[in-house]
Amino acid sequence: MRLGVKRLPDDGLLEVRDLKKYFPTKRKGVFVRAVDGVSFRLKRGEVLGLVGESGSGKSTTAYTILGVYEPTAGQILFKGQDISTGLARRPLALKKEIQIVFQDPGTSLNPSRTIGQILGVPLAVHRIGTRAERQQRIAELLRLVELPVDFMYKYPRAIGGGERQMVAIARALATNPSLVVLDEPTSALDVSVQAKIINMLMKLQRELHLTYLFISHDLSLMRNVATRVAVMYLGKICEEASTPELFANPLHPYTQMLLSSIPVVSKAEEATKPKRIRSTGEIPSPVDVPPGCGFHPRCPFRTEACSREEPAMREVEEGHFVRCHLLGAGVPGDGQIH
Amino acid sequence: MADSAKWRERLGRAWYKFSRNRLSVVGLVLVVGIILLALLAPVVVPYPEHAGAFVDYANANLPPSRTYLFGTDVFGRDIFSRTIFAFRGALIMAIGVLVTVVPLGSFLGLVAGYFKGTRLEAFIMRITDVFLALPPLILALAICAMLRPTLFNSMMAVCVSWWPWYTRLVYGMARSVRSEFYVLAAEVAGASKAHILFREILPNCMAPIFTKMALDVGWVILVGAGLSFVGLGEQPPTPALGTMVSDGAKYLPHLWWNSVFPAIAIMVMVLSFNLLGDGIRDMLAREEA
Numbered sequence: 351m352r353l354g355v356k357r358l359p360d361d362g363l364l365e366v367r368d369l370k371k372y373f374p375t376k377r378k379g380v381f382v383r384a385v386d387g388v389s390f391r392l393k394r395g396e397v398l399g400l401v402g403e404s405g406s407g408k409s410t411t412a413y414t415i416l417g418v419y420e421p422t423a424g425q426i427l428f429k430g431q432d433i434s435t436g437l438a439r440r441p442l443a444l445k446k447e448i449q450i451v452f453q454d455p456g457t458s459l460n461p462s463r464t465i466g467q468i469l470g471v472p473l474a475v476h477r478i479g480t481r482a483e484r485q486q487r488i489a490e491l492l493r494l495v496e497l498p499v500d501f502m503y504k505y506p507r508a509i510g511g512g513e514r515q516m517v518a519i520a521r522a523l524a525t526n527p528s529l530v531v532l533d534e535p536t537s538a539l540d541v542s543v544q545a546k547i548i549n550m551l552m553k554l555q556r557e558l559h560l561t562y563l564f565i566s567h568d569l570s571l572m573r574n575v576a577t578r579v580a581v582m583y584l585g586k587i588c589e590e591a592s593t594p595e596l597f598a599n600p601l602h603p604y605t606q607m608l609l610s611s612i613p614v615v616s617k618a619e620e621a622t623k624p625k626r627i628r629s630t631g632e633i634p635s636p637v638d639v640p641p642g643c644g645f646h647p648r649c650p651f652r653t654e655a656c657s658r659e660e661p662a663m664r665e666v667e668e669g670h671f672v673r674c675h676l677l678g679a680g681v682p683g684d685g686q687i688h
Numbered sequence: 689m690a691d692s693a694k695w696r697e698r699l700g701r702a703w704y705k706f707s708r709n710r711l712s713v714v715g716l717v718l719v720v721g722i723i724l725l726a727l728l729a730p731v732v733v734p735y736p737e738h739a740g741a742f743v744d745y746a747n748a749n750l751p752p753s754r755t756y757l758f759g760t761d762v763f764g765r766d767i768f769s770r771t772i773f774a775f776r777g778a779l780i781m782a783i784g785v786l787v788t789v790v791p792l793g794s795f796l797g798l799v800a801g802y803f804k805g806t807r808l809e810a811f812i813m814r815i816t817d818v819f820l821a822l823p824p825l826i827l828a829l830a831i832c833a834m835l836r837p838t839l840f841n842s843m844m845a846v847c848v849s850w851w852p853w854y855t856r857l858v859y860g861m862a863r864s865v866r867s868e869f870y871v872l873a874a875e876v877a878g879a880s881k882a883h884i885l886f887r888e889i890l891p892n893c894m895a896p897i898f899t900k901m902a903l904d905v906g907w908v909i910l911v912g913a914g915l916s917f918v919g920l921g922e923q924p925p926t927p928a929l930g931t932m933v934s935d936g937a938k939y940l941p942h943l944w945w946n947s948v949f950p951a952i953a954i955m956v957m958v959l960s961f962n963l964l965g966d967g968i969r970d971m972l973a974r975e976e977a
Contacts, residue, residue, distance in 0.1 A: 416876055437875055445878035458869035462891035468870075471887075472877040521873065 362430075363561050364392040364415070364529055369424035371407075371414050375637060383636045384410040386585035387424070389663075392529070397555060397562040399576030399593070401569050401608070403633045407585040408565045412531045415563070416450055428529070446476050449522040450531040454538035455514035459506040465492075465517050466502030472524040491520040495550060512543030516550065523554065532564045536571075548575060570612045573597055578669075581605050584644035585636055587663070591670040601672045603649045643675065651676055705971045712967020718960030726775035738765040739773035741925040752945050759945035761936070767945060770927035771953045777839055777922045778929055778957060781912040782905045784843045785850060790901055793854025798885050798893070800855065801862025813859065816852040824849035825911055832920035839928075842921045846911055850904075857900060861893040868892075895972040902965035906958035913954050929954050 369388045372381035385407045392398050402408045414421050417437035426434045433444060449472075452458035459468055466488050473484045489499045495516040506514055515535060522530050532551065536544040552575060555562055564576060572579045573593060580590040581604060589602040600606045614620050631648040634640055640647055646656035653675065661675045707713050730736045734757075744764030752759040758767035800812040819827070824846070831845035865871065866889060874888050915921045916930030924931065929950045936946025 418872065418876070437878075442878045445876065448876075450873070450876055452869045452873065454869065458873055460868075460870040460888055460892070462894075463887070471874060471879055471883070475878045475880070475883070518873075521877075525877070 361394045362391055363394045363396075363428070364563070365425075365427040366390050366411075366415065367425040367427070369411065369414060369426065370422045371410050371419055372422045380637060383585050383639055385414060386636075386639070388582070388585070388587055389424075390580055390587060390590060392561060392563060394528070394561055395555075395559050396577045397564055397575055399564045399566060399572035399579040400582060401566055401572055401579060402582035403567060405633050405636065406582040407636065408567075408582050409533055410585075411582070412450070412533055412563060412565050416448060416531055417445075442476065446472075446525040447527050448529045448531070449525065449527040450533060451515070451518050451522045451535045453534040455506070455511060455518045456538070458518050459514055461506055463505075464502065465504055465506065465509075468506070468517065469502070469521055469524055472521060476525050478525065487524070491524055492517075494523065494554070495520045510543075511539050512546055515539060515543075515547050519547075519550065519554070523558070523560075526558075527560075529561050529563065532562055534566055537567070551575070569608050581608065584633060584639060586644060586673065587671070588645065588673045589671065595667070595670050599670070601666060601670070601677060602645075602674050603651050603676075604645050607648075643673075702971055706967045709967055709970060711963050712970065715960045715963025715965075715967060718956065719964050722775055722957060722960065723779065725772050726779050729772050729776060733766075733769040733772050735766040735769045736773075738769045739925075739927055749939075749943055752949075758949040759943075761932075761946055762939070762943075767932070767949055770932065771929070771950055774927040774929045774932065774950065774953070775957070777916075777926065778909045778912055778954075781839065781843055781846070781921075782908045782961075784840075785846045785908045785912075786901055786904060788843075788847045789850045790854055790897065793851035794858045794890075794893070794897055796851070797855040797858030797860075798862050798890060801859045802866050802881075802885055802889060804863050804866060812855065816855045816859075819849065819852040820856065822849065825914055828911060828915060829918065829920065832915055837920045837923060839922045842912065842915045845915070845920075846908060850908070853904075854897070854900070857896055858893050861896060862889050865889045865892045899965065899969040899972055902968040903962060904965075906961035906965065909961065910954065910958050929957075 367389050369385055370383075371385040372383050374380075375382055388407070388411055390398065400408045400411065410419065413419050415426055417433070417435065417440050420436040421434050424434065425432055428444070428448065433440060437445070459465075466485075469488045469491055470484055473479065473487055478484065479487060488502055492499050492501055497513060497516055497520075501509065501513070501517070506517070509517075519535075535551065536547050539547060548571070551562070554560060562575075564572070566572060569579075569581075576593050578590065578592050579596045580587045581596075581602065582588070583604050589596065589600070589605045591599075596605065597609070600609050634644070634647065640657070642655070642657040642659055643649070643652075643661050646652045649656065655675050659675070661673050663671050663673045664677060665671050666677055706716075725732060729739070733739070735742075742763070742765055744760075746764065747756070747760050748762055748764040750756050750760045750764075756766050756768065758771060761767055761770070796812050796816070800809045800816075803809050827849035828842070828845040831848055832842050835841040835845070871884060871888050874884050879888070912921060913928075913930035913933070916928040917934045919931065919934070921930060922928035932950035933947045933954070936943065936948075936950070939946050
């Protein structure tokens with residue numbers, strides 16, 4: 351279930367324009383092009399799934415939005431305000447608005463501080479309430495993620511992995527942020543608790559009208575949680591569409607490849623997938639990006655133009671963006687999709 | 689109520705870990721004994737006045753007996769009384785040095801570790817390296833030689849040569865803790881540098897600091913004794929263990945008790961603090977696991 355509110359045109363929360371983040375390497379003049387021209391818009395109440403293999407730049411994109419890295423180029427607009435700087439130069443009030451849940455709660459909670467102290471940090475930093483009020487707010491936050499209130503006296507090592515992630519979620523929500531970045535929030539957890547975390551995240555999103563930037567390498571998870579999905583490859587978004595559209599009508603060969611490699615159990619599920627495009631090769635190093643389309647060395651439909659020219663992002667249907675040469679001359683896997 | 693029970697349980701567990709090694713318990717008993725003796729020296733010692741400028745040539749150079757447990761020195765002073773009084777200087781030295789050096793050295797290491805990759809880090813660590821390159825005793829000797837020989841000055845000299853070890857230790861810890869995600873989480877939340885340094889990073893560096901501190905007490909006492917051995921420390925007539933050993937060395941071997949007993953006292957002090965330190969290390973190391 352998603353927010354049924356009719357969106358107004360000015361409901362944009364975050365806009366990323368041609369964002370680039372290059373990291374220097376030991377060799378002079380050679381850069382790791384982790385994020386290489388990413389643009390997207392995130393509306394209030396939306397869950398944008400940012401999907402890609404490891405090394406595709408999805409986490410770097412998120413961290414740059416968060417201000418952990420300074421962008422090399424491009425703009426990040428938050429509520430219409432340019433925030434394309436590192437954390438050090440962002441105003442305190444902005445840090446209240448954008449929060450993150452990290453992948454592994456084992457390393458994102460300080461082992462020498464109690465849960466109560468951990469949850470108290472964002473409250474104290476932003477001077478929310480008096481000491482007693484903060485204590486109440488900590489209890490409230492624990493209740494929000496359905497943890498016992500007396501957990502505030504426990505140390506992270508004394509509670510389970512799923513519970514720790516709930517604490518990390520509570521910490522992210524402590525300051526009532528409008529944007530929460532979820533950096534693979536379930537991939538370090540046991541399968542048994544993953545569903546619980548996802549359900550909690552979605553419940554909170556509905557109830558608190560949160561906006562999520564949900565980073566994951568798990569495309570099938572996105573089907574259930576995201577309103578829109580952007581697929582990243584080698585620092586670029588290669589396809590972006592609303593979730594039903596992306597799953598029903600994947601246009602980029604890479605998206606098709608990802609979808610066809612989702613393992614399924616039943617025939618019925620198999621039928622929902624595009625015909626198998628065999629996944630070949632691995633993502634190239636972002637240090638030597640192939641010329642032309644970054645995906646062409648692995649693409650089964652590559653043409654001569656693909657290795658020469660970089661395709662531009664094109665809106666093929668309303669809200670469905672694809673970066674592929676083949677779309678002009680018809681959809682490459684058209685015959686195979688349906 | 690629940691809190692105090694929890695504390696008692698934690699203390700019980702810590703004691704269990706500590707006491708698993710019998711020698712640490714021996715160390716603890718000896719250290720407590722030494723501290724009590726030093727504190728109560730004027731009361732427990734048979735001849736408290738012998739700790740100062742006292743002369744009794746009639747009873748000079750007496751071998752150990754029931755009246756003079758460790759014998760008497762060339763001025764007829766009771767060596768036992770003087771040894772116990774000398775504990776005071778040795779303990780003041782150790783406490784004074786560690787109280788100065790641990791916060792200072794740790795703070796510099798913490799800052800250098802947090803600001804890794806900056807000029808501040810390079811500046812702090814290169815200075816640390818320079819000091820680390822000089823052996824502590826040699827450096828302390830050189831500094832002492834420039835100053836008037838007093839207990840305070842020898843403490844300062846040891847401090848100067850001791851802080852870099854803590855900087856180095858905490859630097860290494862802070863560098864690795866710095867890249868933990870909980871530090872990033874605090875930064876994203878907008879926490880101040882002071883909060884991150886002292887609340888997020890420092891608590892995770894405490895165990896090795898405590899361990900090193902406990903083991904260092906003995907070493908500082910040894911270096912202090914070394915300084916007073918060459919006459920750079922507490923000045924006569926106030927007793928100092930190193931001075932007593934070196935004064936007595938002139939009369940070896942026939943007046944052996946003059947240096948042998950203070951030397952044994954140094955050994956017992958260093959040994960008991962090291963045993964205690966080992967116990968504390970085991971306690972904290974297993975607490976972490």
